Amino acid sequence: MPAGLLPVMAHDLGVDEGIIGQFISVWALGTVVVTVPAITYTQGFRRKPLLLGALAGLVLANAVTAVSSDVVISLVSRFVGGAFTGILWGMLAAYGRRISPANRGGLALAVVATGAPVGFALGTPLGSFVGGVFDWRWSFAGLSALGIVLVGVVAVVVPGLPGQLSTHRQPLRRVFLLPGIPIVLLVIFVWMVGHNTIYTYIAPFLRDSGSGLTPDLVLLVYGVASIGGVIVTALVIDHHPRLLLQASIAAFIIAAAVLVAEHASPVAVLLAAGLWGLAFGGASPQLQSALSIAGGAQSDLANAFLPVAFNLAIFAAGVVGAVLLGLSGGLILGVFMGVLGAIAFVLTVVGRTTFSARG
Template identity: 50%
Template sequence: MTSESAPNGQGCVRILDAAAEKGPRRTQAVPLKQEIRAAPVGRHLPLPALLVMALMGFILIATETMPAGLLPHIAAGLNIAEGTAGQLVSAYALGTVVLTIPAIALTRGMRRKPVFLVGILGFLLANTIAAFSADIVLTLAVRFAAGAFSGLLWGMLAGYARRITAPELAGRALAIASIGTPLGLALGTPLGSWLGSTFDWRWSFWALTGMAILTAILAWLLVPDAPGQRAESQIPMLKVFAIPGVSVILLVIFAWMLAHNTVYTYIAAYLRSANIPLGVDVALVVFGASALIGIWITGALIDRAPWLLVLVSLSVFLTAGVVFFAGAHSLVAVLIALVLWGVAFGGAAPQLQTAISEASGENADVANSLLGVAFNVAIFAAGVLGAVLITSFDGMVLPLLMIGLAATALIIAFTARRAAFPVHR
């Protein structure tokens, strides 16, 4: 039997059966499982467009975490308690959790570039109002809206980056588009805090607004358009969750990100317990710089050995927890642990987004919105869990939590290689 395949107008493959040379060829249509992509211009990475997406990711992360470093200044500026000012972070996360899935479901069939631009402009407007606002209720409302636009952008960026890239380079493209995440954590939050502390907290929001304007212009000029999901391939949200592998990947990301965010949020408590001469700002810079190494490694290997890469990253993350605990009173050991932690975490986003995109096929945007919700639920849970732990114990409990959750995620990823984490793409 010989066969040849070519996509037809229905998104199907015609299988040409020529088993009998004397008989006529028969055709049979079967559904395509692979994600339909916009035809790439060439076999090279669309680097300018991917860097624009990375810049947007930087803005999203910086906007989400920046108020945590400015709570006293925001509280004084709005004449409220610090605890109330802290709800700016909670309102943002709540907007992401509540509205991400409906927003993605509403827009998944639309052209990608217009949706991307609307998301950027909505985010820009929310930050602008926050910079102007003198009322805490209005500020909380626009933070909630910013979280919703953030969820829309996070949910679509992975699929968008893959649609404008040749299939064999999709993983690498996603790694480049994800560079903004560690940069936002390592540089965006400290720079925003410095700017707000040196001048006024509103300047931090104005800076984010300026960056959003720049991103909108660059997106308009440099990012190509791509089609949305075909209507006939759209399935209900619950069925996306039930796709083999999707729920497993969500469980891995929740365990992994719960461990990461608990340690990241309360790293100051750990450093106090370790009693070493290392400031939080320096620790986070070391972590962020190491995360860039992790993204570089991920970009080089993700299209070749995605499952092995996830296992190695989780193993390095677990090792970092062990070094944090065993070498707590050694500056050198803690610095090594910070490097291992950053390298392991740096590639986590593209690794998991690639896995869930491959598992969900044409429903990748919806699946990635579920991933974003899982990430933000982990952030919320980390804040609560970490507060309980450091109140009942001390900062040394955080590495133990890191070890336990990393081991859990590693076991799940190891046993789910068929459905969730294929050995090869």
């Protein structure tokens, strides 16, 4: 949400945009610090009460952000919200696979992961619009209201599942070192840094590009296209996982090149945003699937590493993006996006056996 509200939040709270960028970084830090210990501790908990508790915590954190006028309190609320989000991300992949047919695990993850690009397609630009027309606080209040509705729906609709038996659990370090898991986590981190640096600071990038486009429009195009990325992923992931991942990263690199080379053209920037969304929309299910397959019976704990890697990257992107903006302005973010995408692509070649596995 802060990515689309940087200017208005900064103005209202009397701070610069780099500080508001840290709203995203501390959210990520909360996820990094809490996820693995929380998922480790709660392996034996029944899944549905854990899901409901994490959602309730997220509702409360967003409500505090909506009413707070103190930057420190707001940052603390983002940290807490990130912590509860980490618990959600750490359990949802395995939850989705366990209530689905065994031979359609990749498709199940794609369905579960559809929420993220729909959120990007609707939530971020809608939040930006509401914040621009009314007040940014209404955006976060709306998230809390939707969260309350979601808690009710989950309570009625979602099936319950038992936790993992203690006899089936392995030590955290052993799970982390299972073959394939480190290389998947490295791809997640590198690709996410490349993505989130420019996503977080899209407003300064567009301001310096000379295209005249607004963040809400660009993020809307990105979000709608990312739904297409999930659809493509759902169709292909159970058959050609490595080819799909490499094609996605290649499209991501091309989008970065267009953003840099044609930054002043509104049409080119919107086309690049669409390609960017198409490329990155399926990233989560693609990487979660690889992580789940590598984790095997320990997929719950293996997937706890995913939000940690994602959010370490988000934290790093918030800090690195602020530094890059201070040194070179917004356009350098497109270059950084392309370079990190290229590194991620090389890593998929190095770990080709891992990314070829099917679940």
